[in-house]
Amino acid sequence: MPPEMLLLAALDGLAYGSLIFLVAVGLSLIFGVLGIVNVAHGSFYAIGAYVAAAGVLALGAAGLPTWLAFPTLLIAAALVGILVGGLVEIALLRRVYGKEEVLQLIVTFAVFMILEDAQKVVFGVQPYFANAPMNWLGTVEVFGIFYTTYQLILMPLVALAVLVGLRFFLRRTSFGRAIVAVTQDREAATAMGIDAARVYLITFIIGASLAALGGALASATTSLTPGIGAGTLVLSFAVAAIAGLGRIEGAAVAALLIGLGRSAAVYFAPEFDVLIPYLIMMVVLLVRPQGLFSTVQTRKV
Amino acid sequence: MARQLVFGAALIAALAVFPLFSPWSTVILTVALCEGLAALGIMVLLRAGQVSFGHGLFFSFSAYAVAFMAAAKVGHEALVLIPVGMAASGLLAAIVGLFVVRYRAIFFGMLNLAISMVFFSLLEKLFSITGGADGKRVPRPTFAGVEFGREQFELATFYVTLVLCILAALFVARYLLSPGGKALEAIKSNETRLEYLGVSPRKVLYGAYLLSGLLAGLGGAIIALVSGHVTPELAYWVRSGEFVFIAILGGIGGVAGPFLGALMFQIIRGYAAVYAPETWHAVLGVMLLVIIFFAPAGLYGIVAGKGGKAQREEGGR
Amino acid sequence: MSGVILEADDLHLRFGGVQAANGASLKVAANERIAIIGPNGAGKTTFINLCTGYLKPQSGRVVFNGQDVTRLSPRAITRLGVGRSFQIPQLFLDNTVIDNLLLALSAREGSWSPFTPMLRHPKAEEMWALLDLVGLKETGNRIVRELPEGMRKLIDIAVALALEPKLIFMDEPTSGVSSTEKFQVMDTLTRVLDARATTAVFVEHDMDVVARYANRVAVWAGGRIAHQGTPEEILNHPEVRETVIGVGV
Incomplete structure (x- = not known):
């Protein structure tokens, strides 16, 4: 096979992995703190994508300069995280903390069903395509192949910034430390005066915003159609599960693995591209059920 | 107990006579029963505290098995196609089960989802074999050797389905009351103790998984026959989600629950098609939340008068 | 001492910076009633977990009835005839x-x-x-x-x-029982164990119970046995009196 194909696949995988990382790290963070796997997480991605695309299209229609699209993407992500994510946490999740896992799953699944239809109502079923930000950034040439700056540089940079920022936030800031404390021992943290309910809410909003950010970034690169939420959910779960739920750095590695695996499939066995993430997840879980970067936890008896 | 039996008998009697008075309902009721069978399988797994978001896999697998056989004229007989389709899904569940029973909670749910989505995309992509998104037609087979017209065929299939549902429900009810059923519930309440009784939780769950795959397979085989058409949609996650919805709506307190839920589901679907065609999954989602928060024992809990709320709260930890 | 039914030999297990088992060894003869005593965090429950397959040691081995069970699952060990009750009832x-x-x-x-x-x-x-x-x-x-x-x-x-285990591990069998009923419970339990010729190893904090129902005592400290002997020897041992009985009760 030609070497430039390999390179192209690798770069594609990097861009794709960056995107999935954003979504997966949100899922993983929420699980780490709330102990809930949020099935509606894919919807935050989809809604983030739609809101961002709508914003960018509105900018274009109003004749405003294209660079304004970039802050728009960020604002869209934050808005979706705060409004939709916050509402879900306050109205529903709060009522099921500490309940049976299956109950929590079904509640977030119900939210997923509601949000999937809500998208269709608000944004219709026609494909959305808002690639102005991607075109505006132009292309770069890598070994004779032209590649969009947006995918090759911006998306990995954003992912890297999120990874570094999240690490810094959790380790160095007092609120970040409060989150970590609640994760490790909720009762002790509450006794120390940490407001666990607030930590839960803000963590959920951050996680949801990250998913929405992933969607917002993706909105410039692909056309949006109903149903993108479901696929993304499975994919981001695969990443989080491969890394070990709650593992943030691990999610970056796993996202890269899935990204590269998928783009390799796109180039070399296109009919199986959708299968690759599932297959990687199954193989990893078969060998290490607790994920690659987790240690085994046993229940105290 | 007596009250539940009376209720079950009343449900069966109502189902048995309904199509005689309103022939238009035959197919809808058969479809409801098929989905009830799949939801019954979900209920078995829910007893172990596990939820599968991928039982569309077994539902669609048997449906396609029936479609292929019917098209190839191998089994041009409904009473052969149904058990063979069911067995095909059972075989698949026996293989998939080896893998998924190692996992719990979200991992169990998502692996099931993942595997069913793989199958869904294969059904869509392998156009030359499966007919892609358009699916396959299922020619109407003979019924006990007789070539029926459409209406008689539908009526006969309905009654056979009803009988199979009763048998399946009785078997599941028996199983859940047996020590094996209690061992299944033990997976939810305390796997550590189960291990220390010398029992393998995986084996217990494997048996239940097999049963749930067979039940979903039975439903899928019949639905292929009555609808005369199979599409990848049978394997889509929405379908799997509906089974979970039906099981929760009906309630997992008794085997009549999933069937009750399935009937209600058809009614909701009928109304939603008229009043909220674009958003009817959202309607389902809202209902799901209402049930979970306000009537956790489901319809069955309401009808059979089991103190649903108290029961569920005991289950929470 | 009649035949050895269980032998734990030099078990080591370290997790999360804690040396939960550090050369833990114990020989259990048929029909013995062994009490394990020691302060919290001495590794008593860990020892039971290691012997019953809930945890796997990093080194050392456990032999039950002549069979190496070190790497077996709790399920397999249970089937061989080792029973267990828990500190927090399971x-x-x-x-x-x-x-x-x-x-x-x-x-x-x-x-x-x-x-x-x-x-x-x-x-x-x-x-x-x-x-x-x-x-x-x-x-x-x-x-x-x-x-x-x-x-x-x-x-x-x-x-x-x-x-019907041949050997039963009991983790603080009387901890939730009121002090007035403790002896009654232990009397009954001992009767059953005697009648069935069941060997027992139990973790106990109540020294009166230990004195009355154990025929051997193992004092746990730092993930291994610090002392062992008859209840009389141990309960009068000056060091044990100070470190375990003084603090641990």
Whole structure:
């Protein structure tokens, strides 16, 4: 096979992995703190994508300069995280903390069903395509192949910034430390005066915003159609599960693995591209059920 | 107990006579029963505290098995196609089960989802074999050797389905009351103790998984026959989600629950098609939340008068 | 001392910076009643976990009845005839007491026919006898979750006994039981163990119970045995008196 194909696949995988990382790290963070796997997480991605695309299209229609699209993407992500994510946490999740896992799953699944239809109502079923930000950034040439700056540089940079920022936030800031404390021992943290309910809410909003950010970034690169939420959910779960739920750095590695695996499939066995993430997840879980970067936890008896 | 039996008998009697008075309902009721069978399988797994978001896999697998056989004229007989389709899904569940029973909670749910989505995309992509998104037609087979017209065929299939549902429900009810059923519930309440009784939780769950795959397979085989058409949609996650919805709506307190839920589901679907065609999954989602928060024992809990709320709260930890 | 039934040899296990087992060794002879005492965090429960397969040691081995069981699952070890009750009772909380016990009896008999309802369990009589033994016959139809901790501990032990183990580990069998009933419970328990020729190893904090019901005492400290001997020797040992009995009770 030609070497430039390999390179192209690798770069594609990097861009794709960056995107999935954003979504997966949100899922993983929420699980780490709330102990809930949020099935509606894919919807935050989809809604983030739609809101961002709508914003960018509105900018274009109003004749405003294209660079304004970039802050728009960020604002869209934050808005979706705060409004939709916050509402879900306050109205529903709060009522099921500490309940049976299956109950929590079904509640977030119900939210997923509601949000999937809500998208269709608000944004219709026609494909959305808002690639102005991607075109505006132009292309770069890598070994004779032209590649969009947006995918090759911006998306990995954003992912890297999120990874570094999240690490810094959790380790160095007092609120970040409060989150970590609640994760490790909720009762002790509450006794120390940490407001666990607030930590839960803000963590959920951050996680949801990250998913929405992933969607917002993706909105410039692909056309949006109903149903993108479901696929993304499975994919981001695969990443989080491969890394070990709650593992943030691990999610970056796993996202890269899935990204590269998928783009390799796109180039070399296109009919199986959708299968690759599932297959990687199954193989990893078969060998290490607790994920690659987790240690085994046993229940105290 | 007596009250539940009376209720079950009343449900069966109502189902048995309904199509005689309103022939238009035959197919809808058969479809409801098929989905009830799949939801019954979900209920078995829910007893172990596990939820599968991928039982569309077994539902669609048997449906396609029936479609292929019917098209190839191998089994041009409904009473052969149904058990063979069911067995095909059972075989698949026996293989998939080896893998998924190692996992719990979200991992169990998502692996099931993942595997069913793989199958869904294969059904869509392998156009030359499966007919892609358009699916396959299922020619109407003979019924006990007789070539029926459409209406008689539908009526006969309905009654056979009803009988199979009763048998399946009785078997599941028996199983859940047996020590094996209690061992299944033990997976939810305390796997550590189960291990220390010398029992393998995986084996217990494997048996239940097999049963749930067979039940979903039975439903899928019949639905292929009555609808005369199979599409990848049978394997889509929405379908799997509906089974979970039906099981929760009906309630997992008794085997009549999933069937009750399935009937209600058809009614909701009928109304939603008229009043909220674009958003009817959202309607389902809202209902799901209402049930979970306000009537956790489901319809069955309401009808059979089991103190649903108290029961569920005991289950929470 | 008659034949050795269980031998734990030089078990080591370190997790999360804690040396939970650090050369833990113990030989258990048939029909012994060994009490394990020691301060919290000495590794007593870890030792039971290692012997029953819940945890796997990083080095060392466990031999039961001549068979190496170090790497076996709890399930396999249970089937070989090692029973266990827990510090925090491990029961099926949403089931009735009789369901808990009948499930244990089904497990022992390997009888899982889906057509035999729990209500017509072939071993129902044995179950009631067992419940009677621990004095909980009248609680049979209650849901375990509704019962007080002390009763749950006894049910936990009854469940372990239902499996008819050759050796039983009990983690603080009387911890939830009121001090007035402790001796009564231990009397009954000892009677059952004697009648069935069951060997027992139990973790105990109450030195009166240790003195009365153990015929050997192992003092745990820092993940291994610090001293062992007859109850008389140990309970009068000056160092043990200070480190364990003074602090640990």
